[in-house]
Amino acid sequence: MIFLAVKSPSTSLKDGPKPVKKARKKRQTKVVAAITTGASPAAVSILDNLNKFPHCILLTRVGQFYESYFEQAVEVAALLDIKLTTRKWDGQRIHMCGFPLMHLDKHMKTLIQHHKRFVAMCEEFPKFVAGARYFERRVVRVITPGTLIDESFLNPYENNYLLAVHSDADVIDANGIGVLGQKKIGLAWIDISTGDFLSKLSSLDTLRDDLVRINPREIVLDHRLQGLPSHPVRTILEEEDSFVTYAHLPATSKEPPLDEDHPNAGHDATASDDITEQTDDNNPTAPTISYTPQEENAFNLVTAYLHANLLENMPTLNLPNREGNDGRMRIDAHTIKALEIRESMKEGGVKGSLLSTVKRTVTTSGSRLLGRWLCSPSTSLHEINARQTLVAFFHARPHFCTSLRVALKDIEDAGRIVQRFLLGKGGPNDLLALGNTIKAWGSVRQLVEDERRFEMQEVPHLSSQDWASIDALMSRLSELSSIQQRIDLAFRKEISDSESGSEGASDEELVEPGDARNRTAWKFGHDKWLINPAFSEELTTLHENLKNFLQQREQKELELQRRFNAPSLTLRTSPAYGMHVHLAKKREQGELNKAEAFISIAESGTTKSYFNQEWSHLGARIVETAQALEIAERDACELLRNEVNEHAPQLRRNARIVDELDVTLGFAQLAKEMNFVRPKIRDDHSYYVENGRHPTVELGLLTSGRVFTPNTTQMTPQSRLHIITGPNMAGKSTLLRQTALIAILAQTGSFVPADSATIGLVDQLFSRVGAKDDLFHGRSTFMVEMMETAEILRKATPRSLVIMDEVGRGTTVKDGLAIAFATIHHLLTVNRCRALFATHFHELADMVGYTEQQENPAGSGVFKDVTFFHSDVQDIGDDRFAYSYRLKPGINRDSHGLKVAQLAGLPSKCLTIASATLDCLKHGEKSTRQEESMVHSEFWTTT
Template sequence: MPLPCRHLAAVAPRRFLTSTPRSRPLHALSPCAALRHAPPPSQAWRAAQERGKKTKATVKLDDLPQGLIPLEPLALEPDTHKPFPTVVRQARSNMQRFENCVLLTRVGGFYELYFEHADEFAPLLNIKRAIRVFSAGEVPMAGFPFFQLDRYLKILVQDLNRYVAIAEEFPNDKGNPGDLMHDRRVSRIITPGTLIDENFMDPFTNNYVLAIHIEDHEQESTHQSARPNASLRVGLAWLDLSTGQFFTQSTDLSALPSYLARIGPREIVLGEDLQASKDHGIFNVLAEDRHLITYTSPSEVQKVSGWSPMLESPLPPRLENEFTIEEIAAGSSLLQYVKTRLQGSNMKLQPPTRQLDVLGIDKNTMRALEIKKTMREDMVTGSLLHIIRRTVTKGGARLLDNWLSSPSTSLEVINSRLDLVTFMLNHELLRERVVILLRRCHDSHRLLQKFAFGRGDPDDLLALKSTVYATQELVASLEQDSEAEACIQAMVTRINLEGPNELAKRIRDAVDEEGLVQQHRLEDGEAGEMQALAQAVISSEGSAEDSNILPKGTRKKKASGGLRDYYSDDSDAWIMKPGASPALERLHADFAALAIDKTNLGEDLKKRLGAESLTLRFTPGMGHICHVKGKDMKLDLSTVRSVGSSKSTRSFHHPEWTKLGQQIDQCRIHIRAGEQRVFHQLREQVIHNIIKLRRNAAVLDELDIACSFATLAVEKDWTRPILNKTCAHKIVGGRHPTVEGGLEEEGRSFITNDCFVGDVQRTWLVSGPNMAGKSTFLRQNALITILAQVGSYVPAEYAEIGLVDQIFSRVGSADNLYRDQSTFMVEMLETATILKHATRHSFVIMDEIGRGTTPEDGTAVAFACLHHLYHVNKCRTLFATHFHDLVDMVVKGDMEGVGFYCTDVLEDKDGDGFMYDHRLREGVNTRSHALKVAKLAGLPEEAIAVAKKVLDGRVRSV
């Protein structure tokens, strides 16, 4: 009976590619040829290579070049008269067919690397590189136990951005002996953007692969400036294979950076024909964040209806005409690419949707406001997402991540979300009950997608059952305590449990949870089958040094113990209950009868042979044996065939036990086959209900976020915002959500401020000292806007906000020396984007425009930007500056709708002691108090004294 293997990541293919894939794993380093080739190996990598065979090396990932390192293929057969073994030839063949992938070949209980792959990646994976000597020549090789596949895939795919081809063992139809018993074929290509259920995936973030199609890009001259052509139409299509979510969008090249920031793709797919256009504007966009780029052969633009075989349900005919030609082309390219990665495996995705009515947040604003990651450490901790996340489900966490990237501009959507939050806030006991039930729910989106790929296992069935039962109780609780609230009724009516209830009952009646737990003990215990199998393979095929690859503590364990326990007649762990089907019920009855026969035979043989210690056993090496020990070893057993003995035990075959044991084995095999039939029936029932289950999961995610926002509002004393269609902000007592949290940890309180911009005063010009809170004030009002349009309560005493279509920020300082751009150049590029795209309904925050050049030039640039925003864009603007001459220019510049506000410093009588006054007041502050900040920073007193003299001289000269 074959050993169970629950840790294989590959899927048995239905068909295979017969030629090298045309896609290339490339890392976008620049707009030109650097996109196609990674830099040469580092010194640390070369040093690791030179340490010789059968050595171990530790290399820091930060020292390694990312992306593809070109490899020089080694000759396959130096001597044609002495060929390499079949497994080596198969590996070389697969390496040639999938030339840009790291090949992992399954050989028994191991995944192995050969030739140049072993040379390169053994040091990176920190595993042993060995040299196997064959008659045809030497072959470098390295390997690891199959149950460590996820560990090494994480390093290769997620850390090093490599593509990995998995070659699995398949029975060879020819049935020849030796290596020819198995045909090793690539069953899946794993890339950073095409992960499905790998254990190292981030459960709180979607893993998107994005395809981009550009309209008529051939017409753009390769001799023109590398600056992108903003008018080019772009089609986007992106999906998460782990959840089946599929989206499309049409935009233009100038807006592409904002979409990339919103989507956050792990991999980008472009047409191969773009490689010839080295100076195409898209490479400027993609080089900004060093995106991983894959080139594929351009696919024919087919109709959306052509996608139907890959979708779980067809699109309504009325929706097919809504997609643009660019969207359809991008979608076709994406699906073709994913299909080649999966090597013909079944794939069922959700129908594509478009993200409409979304608040635009460009890349710079996403980073400057630290919405999902901090600017300095690039970590979630400390970001807005980290501060507000109180979700208890993984699906809810991913949905919140998406909402923060794409706040809504629909009043109906926003108010429906706020109504739900308000209800949960006012019904504390119900909220607590809902949270408890949500904690019992599993990640249905990714579980269901596993079943859509034919990958689900009995544990996943139990997880779905638990989720369905929790959903039943949740619906009952909402219906009982809803008090006829429309928002709750709307959620309840979206949940369909008719089919899922039957599925859950079928799973409950079929799957044996205790048997499953017992099986896991056999697989994961100290003498578990996996480690025992690895040790057995090393004992029979490897060397003493090969045992070093085993996990710590495994080497001392004997393989026979784990395998004996697995094959023991007393260790049967049934996955399905006997009553799961009529056939299983009959088989279990037969098995019980055979167990009685075994007991009776054992007692009978004890009496006949006079051996009280006799036991009936099974071992993989000797089959069905009788085992005696102690004084019974001296009995006359000449009538039976002895198969093994030691100082204290003896084993022998007995024909009656051999015959009965074979009957037990056959019955056991039939039970396993019957369990498989029941399992496949359950899996089909899951697929039959997958649409309902997905929609129910979406409702659970929204309820999770509503409870999360309600809990947050209680903890932080936040208030419900009022959204309308005006162009004004009215915020009383506003606070910065992340800064306030940091101050609370230090036992300090946050100074609140009001903001009334866009009504009487369309623009606020904010002045004041360094470190007095101007930037915090600007950012907090942008964050309050985002939270309000996500559907959350906000950190303010009162908030009334006119819907914002786009938020722009120009704050902070940065350069881009890689692209030969100074701090001032970066500032001007970002400012130009704002002035070109801000509309009357946009909200703009600008901090210290023009500071990267001379005061005179900076003042001129700052005034020009403020003038354009006021007269041309006519948007709500918060504009902070240290250029005090700007005030007079604004007053004289026919800009009556500009309000002047400032922060200040409170000094003692001597002027030595001071404290910041973060509360905004109406007026202008012409003192920046830079020397106070310099003193706080620790500048020497001599330097401070010189600065005072210079400052005093300037003041007297004025």
């Protein structure tokens, strides 16, 4: 696989990983020639790696440092703001820079996340040839933004997806978006840190929506698209500011990656992300998927890319689960952003978003699941009901809900831990965390059983129906206590605690043989060993032997002290003298010097050392046993790792079940805290929300001691489209957004902020809200607005929910009015969907046949299913006014824009002119340009 280039998120290719520039390379080659003739193995291997990974920053491990050399060192020093220096290598002076091991995370974050560079990690491995030690250096992994495994800067609350987008290079047809729109595009995305792997058949038409929903950190495209800058896929990726890499599809890509009978074959996850719905990874009877060629290509692209980057950490991949278009509410790209579902537009982070408002999950993986669910609510009545039933179950048992949430706090991110093992990583601390998590799963199961028993005693006639959904969930939780017991047995409690609590100690440090801890272990006793001796017979024997030898050493030491009248005598080892007898007080040497078995080997002013064969033999046996123990401990860890890997599917499944439990418990907690109710979901086109509230605005108001005014919205087949008018700042946009958010929450399985709610399933949610230009891509605010409107009018179905806020405001009144009118007509007659339409164009009412005297004001003729609502302000004297925020039937022809302008602090002089102008315009609906200019001149001349 060859990497061709990477485009930086915003502009050109220049910021992304790229081969070393030609001139630099030339200079470097010269140095190479000079150095390779000198044949310093370290320099040769570094140069070799630089050539093999020209698109990467190469970091080479040298002892306790990571270093960069040659011309690349100049760049690395600048990027990391570290000192650039030089060193002499085989007669050549070259650049170099480096940083200590402990700063690796910090610098990786800068290189990978901030500068979007790829980093090739070259590690050193000690080798022994003919008794001499040397270091083999090889690149073990290339780290890119989309292939993070366990880096400290990996966001635990979000998935870190790498997405392959496969589109044929020859789909370009300069003319037809209609034709192109249907072109099939294969998507395959994987979060390598959790193992979540999905695929989907998309199209140019839906690619943008999929991109925003999946939210990948890095996108891989087939290299053939690199030479096609105007390819529609590239245009979309560029507009979405995606970080793109190009790679070659492997030659065998036409073949399906694994056949359908393969045990790792993927499953159709069409129905849901819901564990109660998903097929079992291990179930051979589960239906397998036949992938489309486009999906296969995307799958192959992502796999080849991972092979090339994960290198020694490449896991065995399952086939992806397929995400279908059915079963999910489709929320288009603008809407996910505009409704601030995952991120707030103003802050860019989660704060102020729907996710942050409704998140009550206690585990990080639960939060990730919640984020996915909110961007992709269900359209399956069965699934929604199952989730709601569980929420209702916990809602009715607040104490039980609290105990379970407390138990979940002990749960670690098991999905990520298991993935680390599958990737050949993961150490004792991960094993311990996994053991604790399995224990916590057991506590959860126990809590459920206890609660049921207790409830059955209290209310004997209680229907077991109530418990059906929690039982269904619990029954899928695999019993894995045997692994936990093995882990428990392996790690002695007192050691586990101290090791796991030692901050900054990497897993490898805990098991690496020959480290300081182990070397000194035999000297001071053997309490520092990691694995419990009882774990295996071999360990038991070795520990017994070691204990024996150590006792012998102790006895011998005492005996020698006594025999030679030398209390400062100790039996020691050191790199310089090997096994030796040490006298701390030289004056005690008298007797010792006379003994033949003690040969003096060194002395200082106050101390003296002797060689003694007996001690030498015993010491050697201690060292041998200690080394054998190190190996046996490593083997034990390896054994446990393999056991974890064998149970990976069940561990992952349990983790996913508990994630779902966490989200559901969170919904119950949320409902309690924010007074949400269970909505009824129906298979029709209704929407009735009594006294609905906007969850985020309500929370915002609450924090400033204000109260949200609820509103009732009822859409029926006879009242499908509501036109909402009213003053500025009177709550129109808020109502629109809350209507959409309530539908999302309801179909996610959550309760909703209202007194009651009945909602007909929404298949697609569209919004045209907010105003944002996109000047970079040559689109004005009005153009963006029209493009979004066009997409809604093309795609909305009778099951869809559309919210439109002030469509047509960005142009002249007449043009805007005409567009707004036509849009309403289209929504009503073609899309026939449920829609809320907020506007300041009160003229629309007359255009659709609104008559004042009706009790329930509606349009007439073709517009008979249009209903009118409005908000208002009340003058409360002293130039002050109050918003009621309460919607009423009818129309409001006054926008009170000047009041808002006054509130916003427009200079009084300006307000006076505006007010007089408004009077003038109001009186003279037929006002002419002449009159307007008269107003204009009158004020300008008098002020």
